[in-house]
Amino acid sequence: MSIKVLFFASLRDTLGRASDEVDTANISTVADVWEAVARGEAMPSNLLMAINQDYVKADANVQDNDEVAFFPPVTGG
């Protein structure tokens, strides 16, 4: 029972890895996922997040097998 977590761009550098996996026990929201993977790093105020490749807010609920992604503001175009 786990959630796959992805980090992109400068956030991947900050956290030192591109992905992680968290056990769903005691995890109900995206904010909980951040707590479980961020190793004490505060959530940046401009952090973007997605569940299964759709943008969500930090209070969105996560489920077993979800893919959660955290990333900094986007800079394409």
Add this chain to the structure above:
Amino acid sequence: MAKVILFDGPFDPYAELKKYEAALVVQHGLGQYGATTSFVGTMRDFNEGDDVSAMFLEHYPGMTEKALETICTQAMNDYPILDCIIVHRVGDIKPNDSIVLVAAWSAHRGAAFDAARMLIEKLKTDAPFWKKETLKEGERWVEKNTKG
């Protein structure tokens, strides 16, 4: 039909535009649009006062395409346009390479201009792409978009 294409190597935006326009005529028939607005973004060799010799464009495979498709759908719903396209580069990029092409086709110019502007502005805020610049002193992530 609207289309999204990602290239991991150089692309010619004007050739893509022409190719899509040919497909569009097959799809919709001759004489169906009177206006085409396109925007091409090209890599500069300067940013924030520094020389930039190269750039890496990271994306989130799957979500990036999905976000771009959502933007196209929104443009088709919000403006009276016949069609639109978004083409974007990923990977290693050199100065003067094309980074992005957006285009919209409509009966009259207003909708094509408005939709093209919306496509590029929405892409800038919603599509998961991140630029990392190579400078003389090393590399740096671009933190935010410059004002249009």
